[in-house]
Amino acid sequence: MKQPIHHEVVIVGGGQAGLSVSHGLTAQGVQHIVFEKHRAMHVWKTQRWDNFCLVTPNWQCQLPGHPYAGPDPHGFMKKDEILQYLDAFRAHVNAPLREGVAVELVKPLAEGGFLVRTSEGECTAGQVVVASGGYHEPIVPRLAERLPPQIMQVHSAQYRNAAQLPPGKVLVVGSGQSGAQIAEDLHLAGREVVLAVGDAPRCARFYRGRDVVDWLADMGYYEMPVGQHPLREGVRDNTNHYVTGRDGGRDIDLRRFASEGMALYGVLTGLDDDRDTLRFATGLRESLDRADRTYNGINASIDRYIEASGLDAPPGGVYEPVWQPAEERETLSLRDAGIASIVWCIGFTPDFRWLDAPVFNGRGHPIQQRGVTAVPGLYFIGLPWLHTWGSGRFSGVARDADHLVRQALLHRSAQPAELAAA
Known part of the structure; x- marks a missing residue:
């Protein structure tokens, strides 16, 4: 029987948070893949009104390796400018991104790692980063x-x-x-x-x-x-x-x-x-x-x-x-x-039904410490106040991504050699 493809790290979500983690993993030579249900930066491209603009000044746009470099650091980018900034970030990261692939199930395996079922089939992962945000429904x-x-x-x-x-x-x-x-x-x-x-x-x-x-x-x-x-x-x-x-x-x-x-x-x-x-x-x-x-x-x-x-x-x-x-x-x-x-205009609720892991409270929100959960190798990023005020914004996600990449490297080094290379 053919074994499913194995990835060192699977990232779920191709927004700025997921691509920030990808940026860090690539720099450390960690093999990984990013699954995005729709298209990269989907929410920014589909859920913003025409006159939308940032409410924080442009200088706070500090995605990893891609700080705001425009002429108006104390101004507020409009929707089209934000999309241009994000498209440039995507090109800068050049992530191993699979768009149009929905993650339908992530489940810890008894022997370690995770089963990942997608709309295109199954794979396994040594570690999983949930970067799909918290504003789903x-x-x-x-x-x-x-x-x-x-x-x-x-x-x-x-x-x-x-x-x-x-x-x-x-x-x-x-x-x-x-x-x-x-x-x-x-x-x-x-x-x-x-x-x-x-x-x-x-x-x-x-x-x-x-x-x-x-x-x-x-x-x-x-x-x-x-x-x-x-x-x-x-x-x-x-x-x-x-x-x-x-x-x-x-x-x-x-x-x-x-x-x-x-x-x-x-x-x-x-x-x-x-x-x-x-x-x-x-x-x-x-x-x-x-x-x-x-x-x-x-x-x-x-x-x-x-x-x-x-x-x-x-x-x-x-x-x-x-x-x-x-x-x-x-x-x-x-x-x-x-x-x-x-x-x-009364908000959204999270929907993590595809994640079969004991890491949620009674309201469906993940229990984590700076993105790290009690399940080894399972992480979250991009949520409001994950660590600081900027965690859910362009200003703080780079720092959170850097922290999770370090955690992923530590977890990998602690795994048996045969599992890490599976």
């Missing part, structure tokens, strides 16, 4: 099934531009990074927007003469490992702060949007039996106040850093609300409000 609540069929519904992963949606008001559900930016995109396009506000925090784009990211970098925030964060692993559950790099970068202020006509509601909680009346939780004022406290709290930490360092910087200040909700609105008639479309 778009979250859409079950109440969406009961909404009137004439209302167009899209998830943030499907949203492209305002012209994609039919005439009429747009309900955007969720005010995290995607929801806030999509609401802004629609607002700037002249669409009437109703925004169901969640608990996402916000931060300033610029403060005291510099981008807030620059200040936080100097303060060492981006070097802080998850184990030293005040929330520890709980920080992985935090919603990202909303801010934008659009038009050179600016704050996103939902209160200002409201003063310009955007209708703000609280968290969407249900749909009445009439299939027309949406229900919202009270607490919009508290949500906005909480986001502003985070905004002012980050700025206050920058104030303390400037004072302690004896730096000369323009004066700071405290954000004062430009709008307050006059009342709590708990219901909305879709028909009376003229809602013609809904954009769901």
Whole structure:
């Protein structure tokens, strides 16, 4: 019987994380293969709206061997520029990449290593790096099934531009990074927007003469490992702060949007039996106040850093609300409000059903320490706060990849010679 092909390392996922590991393995002469279900950088090419841009400055794009080298390090690359940067990274790495090959099963073998079943057959691997990210299944609540069929519904992963949606008001559900930016995109396009506000925090784009990211970098925030964060692993559950790099970068202020006509509601909680009346939780004022406290709290930490360092910087200040909700609105008639479309911006859930290994918690999230699991030779990379704030971003994945490559080399050296060469 013909034995399946054996690879020293199998990498699952051909995004920036998987190719970063490939870059390191190639440099160390480790034989490996990268399986990508779709095409390299699939998410970047298919799940970003037309006006998407980075929310962190270009200088933070530090993929291994491929730092940002353009003319605007403190600017924010737009979608097409991001894709060009990533395509150049792919060419730089020149990974042993198999596109259009879905990994259907990874399972540890009793004798060591892993069985890997793909859409093109089976192989074995000495080690496996899961680089498929954690944003797999778009979250859409079950109440969406009961909404009137004439209302167009899209998830943030499907949203492209305002012209994609039919005439009429747009309900955007969720005010995290995607929801806030999509609401802004629609607002700037002249669409009437109703925004169901969640608990996402916000931060300033610029403060005291510099981008807030620059200040936080100097303060060492981006070097802080998850184990030293005040929330520890709980920080992985935090919603990202909303801010934008659009038009050179600016704050996103939902209160200002409201003063310009955007209708703000609280968290969407249900749909009445009439299939027309949406229900919202009270607490919009508290949500906005909480986001502003985070905004002012980050700025206050920058104030303390400037004072302690004896730096000369323009004066700071405290954000004062430009709008307050006059009342709590708990219901909305879709028909009376003229809602013609809904954009769901409430995130994704992970889907690792193909990985048959005891490395998950009750919520389906991997249990790992800086990407290393309790199963020898099985690793994760590219997840938010895997190790630091930058782990799920262009800024920190190179360091994580370097760490996993070192772990892979250590694991290989500890294996019996006949298994390592299988």
